[in-house]
Amino acid sequence: MEQAPTHTPYTPAQYQRARNDYPFSYDPWGSTGPAETNTEAVDPSLDEAPRPSSMQRLGERFKQMPRPRFPEHVALKRSPKRHGVTAVVVAAALLSSGATAVATYGLASYASQPAASPQATAAAVQPSVVSLDLAGPQGKSTGSGVVVDEGGRILTNNHVVAKAASGATLTVTFNDGKKAPARVLQQDPRADLAVVQADGVQGLTPAKLAYGSEPEVGQQVIAIGSPLGLPGTVTSGIVSALHRTVPTGKGTGLGNAIQTDAAINHGNSGGPLVNMDGEVVGINTAVAGTKQGDEAAGLGFTVPIDQARGLIEQPAR
Numbered sequence: 001m002e003q004a005p006t007h008t009p010y011t012p013a014q015y016q017r018a019r020n021d022y023p024f025s026y027d028p029w030g031s032t033g034p035a036e037t038n039t040e041a042v043d044p045s046l047d048e049a050p051r052p053s054s055m056q057r058l059g060e061r062f063k064q065m066p067r068p069r070f071p072e073h074v075a076l077k078r079s080p081k082r083h084g085v086t087a088v089v090v091a092a093a094l095l096s097s098g099a100t101a102v103a104t105y106g107l108a109s110y111a112s113q114p115a116a117s118p119q120a121t122a123a124a125v126q127p128s129v130v131s132l133d134l135a136g137p138q139g140k141s142t143g144s145g146v147v148v149d150e151g152g153r154i155l156t157n158n159h160v161v162a163k164a165a166s167g168a169t170l171t172v173t174f175n176d177g178k179k180a181p182a183r184v185l186q187q188d189p190r191a192d193l194a195v196v197q198a199d200g201v202q203g204l205t206p207a208k209l210a211y212g213s214e215p216e217v218g219q220q221v222i223a224i225g226s227p228l229g230l231p232g233t234v235t236s237g238i239v240s241a242l243h244r245t246v247p248t249g250k251g252t253g254l255g256n257a258i259q260t261d262a263a264i265n266h267g268n269s270g271g272p273l274v275n276m277d278g279e280v281v282g283i284n285t286a287v288a289g290t291k292q293g294d295e296a297a298g299l300g301f302t303v304p305i306d307q308a309r310g311l312i313e314q315p316a317r
Helices: 012-020 054-064 085-095 098-104 106-112 118-128 158-166 305-312
Strands: 024-026 032-034 129-136 139-147 153-156 169-173 179-188 193-198 220-225 233-249 252-260 272-275 279-289 295-304
Touching: 118 129, 118 220, 118 233, 118 272, 129 153, 129 158, 139 158, 139 220, 139 279, 153 158, 153 305, 158 169, 158 179, 158 193, 169 193, 179 305, 193 305, 220 279, 233 279, 233 295, 252 279, 279 305, 295 305
Parallel strands: none
Antiparallel strands: 024 032, 129 139, 129 169, 139 153, 153 193, 169 179, 179 193, 220 233, 220 272, 233 252, 252 295, 272 279, 279 295
16 A cells, blocks of 8 residues: 655545545536546554545535526517518619619629710711712712711711712811812722811811611610701601612622611711611611602612721821
8 A cells, every 4th residue: 555645644545535536527417426546445443434535525515506597598589571672772872873783793894874865966976977968060969977986087978979070069067067178099999988187187086986786676766967968957766677679770799788767868978877775777868669660658768888988097198
C-alpha cells in the first residue's frame, strides 16, 4: 500500500480513501460516485468511520440546488402570404424611377421606355430632310433628300437628279430655309439611288441610318419629304409588306422594296421612310398606279437603306 505523506493529517486509511475519490466524475443533478480507479480493498479496522470527501459534499450541495429552467422553444410565426403585392410594388418603382432604372437595370429600363410619338420622331428627323429643285431647258422638278454627313452629302433617288447630267441646275433647300448649290457625286441607276454634294455648307445634322435592321410588317413608320413642292411634309403609316418587286417602266424596276401605306406623292421621291426610333429604313421612291394612270391610295414603295450603304460609304469627291 502506498504510504501517506508525513505532512498530511490523514491516517493511512483516510489518505487511501481520499486518493480513491480523485478523479471524480458526477452529474450535479443526478447520482454521484467516485471514479473506479483503484479496486484494492481497504481494511475497515484502520478507521473508525468513513468520512465523506470534499467532492462528495460538493455533489450533495449541487443536488440540493433547484434545477434551472430553460426557455421553451418558440416557433417562428410566418406572416401571411401576399401574392403579387411585392412584385407589383417593385415593378412600379422601376417604372417610375427613370434614371435609376436606366443605371441599374438595363433590360427592365429598355422595356419601361415608351415608344417615341410620331411628333417626337418627326421633330428629330426633319432637320436632316431637304428639298431638291432642278431647273433646266426641260423645265423644273422637285424631289427630296436626306443628309448623311455633316459636310453636305445628301442621299436621294437617281431619277430625281438624273436631269442634272444634261445641264439642269440643282439647288438644295434645307429645313431652316437656307439654300445651297449642289452637284451629283455617285449614281446607282439599278437601285434608283444617288448621292449629291451641297457646296459651301458645314455642321449639318445627318440622319441615323438603320443599317442591318429590317423593319417588320405592321411596324409604324413616317415619311418625310416635299410632296407637290410642300417641304417638310410628314405622313404616317405602317410597313404593309416586305420584299416587293415593283416595275417602274422601260425595263427597270425595284427589287426587294418595302411597301407602306404612309402617303407618298410626287415630290416625296428621295425622302426618308423612318421608324419610331428616328432611323431611316428606306428611301421613298414610287407609288402604285392603275392602267388608267390613276395612283392607288396607300400603296407606296421604298428602297431599303441597306441597298444605299455601298453608295454612301464611297469616298467623297
